[in-house]
Every structure is written in C-alpha cells, then in structure tokens.
Amino acid sequence: MRICGALLLLMWLVGLTRAEDWIDSPMYRIPDFKEPVEPLSFPDKLLPLWLRALERPEVDLRSRAAATIALAQRRGMKGLNAAIAPLRALIERNGEHPTVYLGAARSLIELDARQTADALFARAKAGDLALRELIEPALARWGHSPSKEEWLQRLDAPQVGLAMQTLAIRCLTQVHDDRAVDRLGRLLDNPLTPLAVRLEAARGLGQLRDQGLLDQARRLASQAGSAAIPARIAACRLLRRHSDAESVKLLQQLLRDPEPTVAGLAGERLLQLDAQLLASEIDRLGSSADPRLRTLAVQTLARLPAPPLSKLADALADLHPEVRITARKELHRLSALKDRRAEVIAQAMRQLAGTAWQSQEQATILLVQLDHKPATARLLELLPTDRSEAFLIAAWGLRKLAVPDSLPGVVRFVEEELTRMQQNKQSAQRKQMPLHVDLQLAQLNQLLGAQKYRPAEKVLRRLLPRLDGLILHETRAAAFWAMGLLLDGSKDAALAGLAAERLRDVSSLPPEDTRVRWMAALLIGRLKANEELETLRKFATTQDWVGQACWWSIERISGEKPPPQVVYDQTVRDWFLAPTE
Numbered sequence: 001m002r003i004c005g006a007l008l009l010l011m012w013l014v015g016l017t018r019a020e021d022w023i024d025s026p027m028y029r030i031p032d033f034k035e036p037v038e039p040l041s042f043p044d045k046l047l048p049l050w051l052r053a054l055e056r057p058e059v060d061l062r063s064r065a066a067a068t069i070a071l072a073q074r075r076g077m078k079g080l081n082a083a084i085a086p087l088r089a090l091i092e093r094n095g096e097h098p099t100v101y102l103g104a105a106r107s108l109i110e111l112d113a114r115q116t117a118d119a120l121f122a123r124a125k126a127g128d129l130a131l132r133e134l135i136e137p138a139l140a141r142w143g144h145s146p147s148k149e150e151w152l153q154r155l156d157a158p159q160v161g162l163a164m165q166t167l168a169i170r171c172l173t174q175v176h177d178d179r180a181v182d183r184l185g186r187l188l189d190n191p192l193t194p195l196a197v198r199l200e201a202a203r204g205l206g207q208l209r210d211q212g213l214l215d216q217a218r219r220l221a222s223q224a225g226s227a228a229i230p231a232r233i234a235a236c237r238l239l240r241r242h243s244d245a246e247s248v249k250l251l252q253q254l255l256r257d258p259e260p261t262v263a264g265l266a267g268e269r270l271l272q273l274d275a276q277l278l279a280s281e282i283d284r285l286g287s288s289a290d291p292r293l294r295t296l297a298v299q300t301l302a303r304l305p306a307p308p309l310s311k312l313a314d315a316l317a318d319l320h321p322e323v324r325i326t327a328r329k330e331l332h333r334l335s336a337l338k339d340r341r342a343e344v345i346a347q348a349m350r351q352l353a354g355t356a357w358q359s360q361e362q363a364t365i366l367l368v369q370l371d372h373k374p375a376t377a378r379l380l381e382l383l384p385t386d387r388s389e390a391f392l393i394a395a396w397g398l399r400k401l402a403v404p405d406s407l408p409g410v411v412r413f414v415e416e417e418l419t420r421m422q423q424n425k426q427s428a429q430r431k432q433m434p435l436h437v438d439l440q441l442a443q444l445n446q447l448l449g450a451q452k453y454r455p456a457e458k459v460l461r462r463l464l465p466r467l468d469g470l471i472l473h474e475t476r477a478a479a480f481w482a483m484g485l486l487l488d489g490s491k492d493a494a495l496a497g498l499a500a501e502r503l504r505d506v507s508s509l510p511p512e513d514t515r516v517r518w519m520a521a522l523l524i525g526r527l528k529a530n531e532e533l534e535t536l537r538k539f540a541t542t543q544d545w546v547g548q549a550c551w552w553s554i555e556r557i558s559g560e561k562p563p564p565q566v567v568y569d570q571t572v573r574d575w576f577l578a579p580t581e
Contacts, residue, residue: 022365023396023439025474027446027481027519033548038570042077045579053577054086059097064576066090066103070110075572084113091119101131109138117144125150129163140171148177155183162194169197173204181208185216188234195230202234210241214250217242221254229259236265243273255281260290267296275303286311291320298323302330309334313347316366317359328362332369345372352378357387364390364397376406383413383444386429388436395443399450407453410444415459417441421470434471442478449482457486464498466512473513480519484526496529503535503546518546525553533557542566 053065069083090096090104101123108116117139124135139147151168154160165187172180187193187201202220205213220235236254239247254266255278267285270277278285278300286297298315301307312334315327335344348366351359352375360382367375375397382394398406417437420426430437445463448456463472463479480499487495499520505512521539524532536554541547542565551562 023392023443025442025446025478026450027442027478031522031552033545033552035565038567040076041571042072042075043571043573043579046072046077046575047080047082049577049579051083051086054090059100061577062090063097063099063103066100066107068103068576069107070103072575073107073110077572080111081113084108084111084116087111088113088116088119091116091123098128098131101127102134105131105135109134114142117142118146121147121150132164133167136167136171137174140174143175148172148175148179152177152179152183155180155187158193162196165194165197166200169200169204173207176208178208181205184208188216188220199230199234199237202237206237206240209238211244213238214242214244214247217247217250221250226259229262232257232259232262233265236262236269240265240269242269248273248277252277256284260288260293264290264292264296267293267300271296271300271303275300276305279304282311286315291318291323294318294320294323295326298327298330302334307334309340309343309347310350313351313359313363316348316351316362317354317356319358324358324362328366332366335366335370341370345370348372349375349378357385357390360385360387360390361393364393368397368400371401373401373403376401376403380406380409380413383410383440384417386427388433388440392436392440392443395440395447399443399447402447402451404451407448407451408455410447411453411456411459414441414444414448414456418459418462421472422467438472438474441472442474445475445478445482449478449485452486452488454486456482460486461495464495464502473515477513477515477519480516480523484519484523488526490527491529492527493529493531496524496527496532499523499527500529500532500535503539503550514546518549521546521549521553525549525556528557530557 047069050065050068053061056062066087069080069087073080087104087108090100091108105120105123108120120135121139121144124132124139127135136147136151151172154164154168155172158165169180169184169187184201184205188198188205190198193201205216217235217238220231220238223231232254235250239251242251248270251266251270255263255270257263257266263285267278267281278296282297282300285293285300288294288297294315298312301312301315309331312327312331316324316331318324318327331344331348335341345367348363348370349372352363352367354360364375364379364382379394379397379401382390383398385391385394398410418441421437426437445456445460448460460479460483463476464483467476480502483495502512502520503517503524505517517539521536524536533554536550536557539546540550540554540562542551542562548562554560555562
C-alpha cells in the first residue's frame, strides 16, 4: 500500500504535541488525491480447505485451521457459519490437543455461536486455565445459566486457586448475579483470602450493590497504615455506586487518605455525585504530587457552580500531560457558556504570555479552537523560542488563525531563520531539533501560500533549489506548494523549469525528496507550463502521489484526462493454507 506524505508527517509528529496530534498540513490535501477503495475479497474454496484440515491427523494442521477461522471472521469473510458444526465436533471430542481446543473455541466465540455454549462450557470445565479464561467471559456475555452455578460454587472453594476465583467473580459481576453478593462479602472479610481475590470481590460487590455495603466499607476503611492500603482501596470499591449521606461522609474521609490511589477512587465517586463534595479539598488535591489527584482537582474546579477560571487556567502549565490537557478541555467546555467565553479567552491569553512551554502549548490550542485572532501577536513572539512544543504549535496556531497582519512578521521570521541556518548561527537547542524546525517552517510557508501573500515570494524562491547542508524537505515542499497558490495562473518559464528539474531528480545521490517532487509537479500545473508537459508525462501514473500530481497538472494544462486508476488486488491471500488455483 502507498503511504501518503501526510501520514508520514503524522508518524513523525508522534510525541511532539504530547497527548494529542494537532499539526496538520493542507498541502497534502489540496488538491486531494485518493486511492480507489475496493472491499476485501477472499479466494474461493478457502473454507472447504480449512474444514478438510480440521479432519487431518496432524495436530498442527487442526489447531491452525481452527484458529484461522477466527482470523477470517475478524477480516470480514462471509459464510463462515458453515464451520460451526465441525468446530463444535472438535470441542466435544475427547483427547484433542489443548491448542486444537483453544483454536476451535476462539473461532466459535468469534462467530458468536451461542448455540454451542453448552459444549464450550463442558470443555472449559475439563480444560486448563487458558481455556477457561477464553471461554468463560464469552459465556458470561451470552448469559449462560449453567455457568453461573459453576462460578458460584467456585467462590466457596478456595482450593481452586486465585486465578479461577478471580475469573468467577468477574463473570458473575458481568451477569449481575445477586446470589454472589453474600459469597463475595465472605471472601472480602476473610483475612486468608488472597489479596487479589479480595480486591476483585470488592470490585464485584461495588458493581452489584448500590446500598447496604456501608458497614463493611467502614470496617475496611478503619484499618490504618501502609499495610492496610488494599483494605482502604476495597472500601472505595464497595462504595462506587453508593450515594446515601453516610457513604458520602466515609468517601470524604477516604478522600483525605495519604495513599493517592485511595484518595483518587474516593474522589472520583464524589465527583460523580456532586463537585461541591470535594470543594474543601481542592487546594490539597491540586498541590498533590500525584497527577491523578491534580486531574481530579481540575475536574472539580470546572464543575463548581462558579468555577474559578484563573485556577483552571493555571493548570495549563502542569508538568503532567493528562492534567494540563484536562484543564484545556474543561476551559473549552466552559467557553461555550455565554458569560464565560470572554473570561476563558482572557485566562488563556494570560497563560500564553507566560514562560512555561506547557501553558504556551495548551493555551495556543485553546485559543485556536476559540478562533481568537488577537493571539497572533504573542504567537509571533514564540516562533524563535527554543522549546519545540511551543514554537511548533505557535506556527500551527498562526496558520490556523490566518490573520493578515501577522504575515509580514512570518515572512521576516522565515527569512531570518533561513539565513541563520545557512550561516550556522542557530541556537544550540534549535540545532538539535532539525526536524521540528523543518515542520515549523513548513507550517509558516503553507500559511503564506494559503493567504496568497505575494511579499513572501522572495523567501519562498530561496527554498526551492537544493540547500547545501540543510535537510528541510518539509519546508521546501511547502514552499513549492505555496508558490503554486501565489502564482496560480501566472506564466513563469524559469520557475516552471526549476520545478521540472526537481521533479526529474530521481538519480542523484541522494535523490530529491518525494514530497518536494510531489509539490513541484503541482507547481508546474498551477503555472500552466505547456513546455514541461513532457516531463510531467514521464512521471505520470495513477499509482503514487507524485504520479497523481503529474496527472493533475497535465489535465490542468491540456485538458487531458488521466486513465482510470488501477484497482489494487484486494484479495486476502496470506493464509496458512490456501487453494493453489
């Protein structure tokens, strides 16, 4: 499959904007080229071949054939219900290898073959833990009644082991079987019960009951010290659906627990009930070393009747991505309220004016979302900063806001940055981030092109030839794209010749970058350079991005239509066993 330059860009940007990817590049969408979409198809006679393999004496063939049917179902192959009866026969046959049972069970579950639940249940009872862990959750989803009895009995049999009891608890919770409540309570109170089972029992009880567990939760919450942390976690889990006044008091007590996990669980339930229940603890939560508690503080602030927006905005500078992103999302949500928008913008501008790159990053995103164009003055100031998170998002913000008054400053910055790089006078930190600088300049070039800002022509022309010692593929591609928009419909034979030269450069060492060749081909079409039709035809194909750009330009210049795109063979053939025909 072909990989679009935009996808490559996205891959490069993983991690640059921390929790979210915001940087996009319109040059990869304007004009837009798409691959022909064909549904997947499957060779004939696949299923009969696999069913024959299920009857072979070789264990490997039987197990792989059984498992392959599940894979085929996930890939969208039709008509696989014919495999249910043979797979059921495998499950019911005694003496099979465990991998055969696993493959057959997996395929029956994938096929949602509920009619085989009894057979699967019987095989799970006779099988090992791996088989039970595969089959029993499916039986729970299907509401299989005989399985419930088995799971209930297992709760009273500690000899079955930790994993088996834990699995039984999860399944009983999923089917919401109230008969498990008393048994789970006994498991939780028994100090000899393994810790993992006790915690799972608490989770199950908390899901099954929305009242009546307060006394048990109090006993667990009263245990002090680090050794009793699991008990206090269990207390929180018991109360996850309780809402009575006494349960709320206990949760507020647990909110002050020195263990962040306990406090977090209690706080999350209180927040579900009413943010006011946490109001007195906001400052303590907000100053916690634990990001989960700081996130809880942000969520609480945002849900108060009169949320203090300045405190919320301060959280945009938090060191942990989850906290600052949550703060930005909450501010954006609050900005939808008529009486809050102006204040949200004011607080975001205050954070943008600060020195922390974290708040600069998040405030930029927020202000762009709110289309607050006065932010561009500060974004221009951030362009030369040494933090890639701030200078890259600032360039993106300028492009998205697209304020005409910012364009002279953008041109000035691009000119100065290119001169610094060519003179090797970049700051030490920016020298260490050539990819980030390349992406930043590309964003600015696309802004200049999209705005058809003719004073940018001089600096954009500087970027079109190869730049000795500088690897700025994204920047140069954006310069070609921008020049096409600036000069759309103009005649410039010299510029078209330069673009054709870059398009033809496939044999030098190293050859010209594909992105640059793609955008150079588009520039030729924008200039309607008849004299370069031969070059365009040489590289025209409907099967790659450069070729499609060539055809776009050929059609724009001559009116000649491209041939139909060749549809790739979408037949799925990578099976362990397939017909030779």
